[in-house]
Amino acid sequence: MEKHVVTSKILEQVKNEEETFWVNPRLSKTEEALNQAPYTFTDIQEVEDRFHRFAPFIQLAFPETKEREGLLESEITAIPTMKKWLSHTYQTDLPGDFYIKRDDLLPVSGTIKSRGAIYEVLKYAETLALEADLLKSTEENYEIFMSEKFQVFFSKYNLTVGTTGNLGISVGAMGRALGFQVTVHMSEEAKAWKKNYLREREVEVVEHTTNFSKAVEEGRAASKADPKSYFIDDEHSEELFLGYTVGGYRMKEQLAQEGIQVDADHPLFVYLPCGIGGSPSGITFGLKHAFGDHVHCFFAEPTKMPSMLLGLETQKFDQVNVNDFGLGSLTIADGLAVPRTSALVAKLMNHNFSGGYTLTDESFNALLTNLYQQENIFLEPAAVAGLAGPFKLLDTETGKAYLKNYELKDKLPNATHIAWGTGGSMVPDKDKHDFIAQGQDSKLKTKTTF
Numbered sequence: 001m002e003k004h005v006v007t008s009k010i011l012e013q014v015k016n017e018e019e020t021f022w023v024n025p026r027l028s029k030t031e032e033a034l035n036q037a038p039y040t041f042t043d044i045q046e047v048e049d050r051f052h053r054f055a056p057f058i059q060l061a062f063p064e065t066k067e068r069e070g071l072l073e074s075e076i077t078a079i080p081t082m083k084k085w086l087s088h089t090y091q092t093d094l095p096g097d098f099y100i101k102r103d104d105l106l107p108v109s110g111t112i113k114s115r116g117a118i119y120e121v122l123k124y125a126e127t128l129a130l131e132a133d134l135l136k137s138t139e140e141n142y143e144i145f146m147s148e149k150f151q152v153f154f155s156k157y158n159l160t161v162g163t164t165g166n167l168g169i170s171v172g173a174m175g176r177a178l179g180f181q182v183t184v185h186m187s188e189e190a191k192a193w194k195k196n197y198l199r200e201r202e203v204e205v206v207e208h209t210t211n212f213s214k215a216v217e218e219g220r221a222a223s224k225a226d227p228k229s230y231f232i233d234d235e236h237s238e239e240l241f242l243g244y245t246v247g248g249y250r251m252k253e254q255l256a257q258e259g260i261q262v263d264a265d266h267p268l269f270v271y272l273p274c275g276i277g278g279s280p281s282g283i284t285f286g287l288k289h290a291f292g293d294h295v296h297c298f299f300a301e302p303t304k305m306p307s308m309l310l311g312l313e314t315q316k317f318d319q320v321n322v323n324d325f326g327l328g329s330l331t332i333a334d335g336l337a338v339p340r341t342s343a344l345v346a347k348l349m350n351h352n353f354s355g356g357y358t359l360t361d362e363s364f365n366a367l368l369t370n371l372y373q374q375e376n377i378f379l380e381p382a383a384v385a386g387l388a389g390p391f392k393l394l395d396t397e398t399g400k401a402y403l404k405n406y407e408l409k410d411k412l413p414n415a416t417h418i419a420w421g422t423g424g425s426m427v428p429d430k431d432k433h434d435f436i437a438q439g440q441d442s443k444l445k446t447k448t449t450f
């Protein structure tokens with residue numbers, strides 16, 4: 001297929017806010033792609049080691065993490081009833097197994113942000129404590145981070161972040177547990193309960209009537225003006241990206257424990273909701289290290305905010321904004337409401353993502369409500385985006401061409417599909433009921449023309 005034909009077609013669909021499915025013409029062999037990356041397996045291990053060092057502290061500060069000994073990890077859940085409902089609705093049979101990765105149940109923040117954001121907070125705290133000689137070495141028992149001495153020390157420092165909500169919850173929860181002052185700059189999408197949650201924890205919430213990029217910009221500027229403030233930068237942070245990677249790499253052990261095979265004859269397909277791109281990219285990087293060419297990662301975005309799709313398709317990365325295409329109105333998928341992607345992760349993923357797709361707000365609503373009705377699982381709107389993935393892959397010409405190209409067609413009965421459920425358990429009951437009611441009459445868009 002000639003690239004420019006696909007390009008113009010996809011950009012036309014993007015402009016029209018139609019649902020699309022897109023295959024990345026730059027996908028490389030995993031070995032090549034990983035060799036080009038500025039990060040290595042050692043980086044993933046370093047993240048894993050740091051999370052382990054902090055586990056004794058996390059257990060104390062967040063008793064709900066005791067079961068997993070202070071590690072922030074989640075299970076996978078098979079969703080056979082939802083699979084049946086989706087197959088029926090899309091009129092497409094899905095061979096193989098279908099699971100949700102339950103990052104909605106991750107402790108501390110109830111979202112995938114528990115990985116990246118919390119990692120960055122922990123690393124910063126460790127660095128400060130070592131520099132001040134408060135922590136003598138990384139060999140110490142990190143329960144000491146609960147001590148008054150440490151808490152008083154961190155109370156002199158500020159953490160600032162710009163967010164549509166969930167990054168703020170993670171930074172707020174962990175930052176306050178360590179004793180930091182925390183300031184959260186919220187974009188227009190941010191839900192009221194997220195602001196309340198943070199204020200209850202004595203986090204300073206700065207409300208903006210502008211989009212995510214603006215809120216980040218203002219947060220960055222405010223933080224820069226304060227020498228005791230550290231800015232967690234969703235647009236440029238390596239630590240955020242690296243924090244997410246363990247979520248992908250740990251799947252190797254998790255799937256083995258569940259008896260799920262992944263190899264040349266048993267492909268793994270993973271569908272990841274994408275906002276700025278940090279979490280899907282980090283997870284993909286970890287998955288590629290775990291499974292190489294046998295894993296296929298697709299990212300999902302709202303038709304109103306396809307920032308990663310535009311960044312990759314135009315190869316302008318963060319130099320293109322959804323507003324340039326006349327898009328960018330408010331979307332129900334607040335966690336994905338990012339008008340411009342991050343250059344750091346978009347460039348990194350240029351050769352790693354298999355492709356992506358977009359969903360209308362109505363599809364988000366329909367997926368949310370039906371997942372609840374079929375499986376009794378509640379995910380927040382952003383988090384359901386992965387559920388449509390396998391059907392887009394099987395049902396579109398572009399998807400079919402991908403399967404043919406990579407000789408996957410015959411292997412589909414042995415395949416495992418995982419929709420990454422990125423958040424939801426902390427949504428208050430009232431909001432949950434409103435979301436579920438909102439999707440009652442929503443129809444899943446089942447015709448993606450290519």
Ligand SMILES: *Cc1c(COP(=O)(O)O)cnc(C)c1O
Binds near residue numbers: 274
């Ligand atoms: C932030 C978020 C995402 C996307 O992560 P990015 O790093 O912004 O791409 C997906 N789902 C939920 C619930 C989120 O909060």
